[in-house]
Amino acid sequence: MSDELKNSSGEVITPFPSRIWLSSPTMHGEELEYVTEAYETNWMSTVGANINETERLACEKIGCKYAVALSAGTAALHMAVKLAGVKPGDKVFCSDMTFDATVNPVVYEGGVPVFIDTEYDTWNMDPVALEKAFEIYPDVKVVVVAHLYGTPGKVDEIKSICEKHRAVIVEDAAESLGATYKEIQTGTFGSYNVISFNGNKIITGSAGGMLLTDDEEAANKVRKWSTQSREDAPWYQHEELGYNYRMSNVIAGVVRGQFPYLEEHIAQKKAIYERYKEGFKALPVSMNPYDAENTEPNFWLSCMIIHPEAMCKQVRGEQEALYVSEPGKSCPTEILEKLAEYNAEGRPIWKPMHMQPIYRMNGFVTREGDGRAKTNAYISGGAVGRDGKPLDVGMDIFHRGLCLPSDNKMTAEQQEKIIEIIKDMFR
Numbered sequence: 464m465s466d467e468l469k470n471s472s473g474e475v476i477t478p479f480p481s482r483i484w485l486s487s488p489t490m491h492g493e494e495l496e497y498v499t500e501a502y503e504t505n506w507m508s509t510v511g512a513n514i515n516e517t518e519r520l521a522c523e524k525i526g527c528k529y530a531v532a533l534s535a536g537t538a539a540l541h542m543a544v545k546l547a548g549v550k551p552g553d554k555v556f557c558s559d560m561t562f563d564a565t566v567n568p569v570v571y572e573g574g575v576p577v578f579i580d581t582e583y584d585t586w587n588m589d590p591v592a593l594e595k596a597f598e599i600y601p602d603v604k605v606v607v608v609a610h611l612y613g614t615p616g617k618v619d620e621i622k623s624i625c626e627k628h629r630a631v632i633v634e635d636a637a638e639s640l641g642a643t644y645k646e647i648q649t650g651t652f653g654s655y656n657v658i659s660f661n662g663n664k665i666i667t668g669s670a671g672g673m674l675l676t677d678d679e680e681a682a683n684k685v686r687k688w689s690t691q692s693r694e695d696a697p698w699y700q701h702e703e704l705g706y707n708y709r710m711s712n713v714i715a716g717v718v719r720g721q722f723p724y725l726e727e728h729i730a731q732k733k734a735i736y737e738r739y740k741e742g743f744k745a746l747p748v749s750m751n752p753y754d755a756e757n758t759e760p761n762f763w764l765s766c767m768i769i770h771p772e773a774m775c776k777q778v779r780g781e782q783e784a785l786y787v788s789e790p791g792k793s794c795p796t797e798i799l800e801k802l803a804e805y806n807a808e809g810r811p812i813w814k815p816m817h818m819q820p821i822y823r824m825n826g827f828v829t830r831e832g833d834g835r836a837k838t839n840a841y842i843s844g845g846a847v848g849r850d851g852k853p854l855d856v857g858m859d860i861f862h863r864g865l866c867l868p869s870d871n872k873m874t875a876e877q878q879e880k881i882i883e884i885i886k887d888m889f890r
């Protein structure tokens with residue numbers, strides 16, 4: 464691009480003086496009051512009013528009976544996998560295109576993740592592939608399912624398949640707090656469910672997570688396991704393995720102060736998504752899709768996917784990417800590099816788990832069955848399914864998609880600039 468990039472009123476677009484983030488914490492003031500309260504009353508521990516209140520707020524908002532506040536969403540997933548009864552050697556079906564924290568806790572318990580490919584309608588676990596997986600591995604008893612980028616997946620289909628095969632669902636709602644499926648909050652569809660308050664999530668404690676369930680006994684187990692599994696005795700008595708996973712009352716103060724702002728954050732994120740959608744209308748791209756009839760996402764991250772015919776050549780190795788610029792075409796690597804030049808942060812789509820070196824030996828199931836043999840063909844020649852679409856959907860979305868700057872503090876003017884920068888990539 465030799466000539467300067469200008470906006471519609473002819474002004475030159477220059478880099479942002481301060482960075483536009485993908486998604487950064489947004490504080491409001493009350494957080495500090497609850498943290499100060501913890502300090503002044505000396506409840507600087509893993510017990511206290513902030514923890515109790517945060518758990519109550521979560522139950523009230525989400526509509527579950529019990530919430531156990533923990534140090535991280537990953538810790539909550541570990542507890543959920545234990546509750547689901549995963550034992551060493553057990554295969555567990557997992558969402559494939561997700562953050563690795565969805566699946567690592569399975570391995571903490573000695574389980575073996577088998578990855579289920581993604582569908583194009585919501586970018587979540589494909590129920591057709593899940594059904595195939597039960598044909599191949601009929602003994603599987605646990606399914607870990609995530610709602611990517613705050614968009615609920617095909618909950619009814621997945622639930623009915625799991626019921627038919629008597630499998631327990633662990634729902635990873637870390638990214639989807641506040642999103643609904645048929646007006647019911649995510650984080651209620653599995654037996655054991657998880658939310659996260661990591662710094663870049665829709666609301667944050669700087670860290671933290673929660674295990675959600677309607678099962679009182681399960682909630683009590685997690686309360687015990689997460690605080691070193693002490694038995695009811697005058698001394699430290701242990702019958703079970705313990706963990707130090709409880710949330711701090713200081714962190715809980717931050718989460719408590721954030722909860723009233725959840726809906727505000729969602730509204731801001733939705734406005735960002737809508738502005739991108741409008742701004743990209745003439746481009747050969749689509750936004751991350753959702754089922755508008757049945758779901759209301761929390762719009763945590765706005766993402767886009769480039770239509771196949773508008774992709775310039777791009778190859779990714781294990782550590783770096785190469786592409787060849789072409790007029791009228793672009794690719795995620797080129798767009799992300801350009802955004803970085805203008806001091807804005809984007810990100811590739813979560814690289815699917817079946818493509819990760821650490822999980823290269825694990826099973827992977829697509830809508831047409833065992834995906835391992837067939838995806839090699841995709842890499843070398845572009846294997847398509849009987850429906851003419853790429854067989855490995857996760858790999859395809861990873862190849863053509865990217866996460867856009869989605870920070871709720873980004874102004875409409877700043878976002879217009881980002882839209883202009885991206886439009887220019889397709890000229």
Ligand SMILES: *Cc1c(COP(=O)(O)O)cnc(C)c1O
Nearest residue numbers: 535536537562564565637659661
């Ligand atoms: C953030 C995240 C987690 C982990 O939550 P932490 O609180 O960071 O441990 C798990 N799964 C998904 C899909 C996430 O995005």
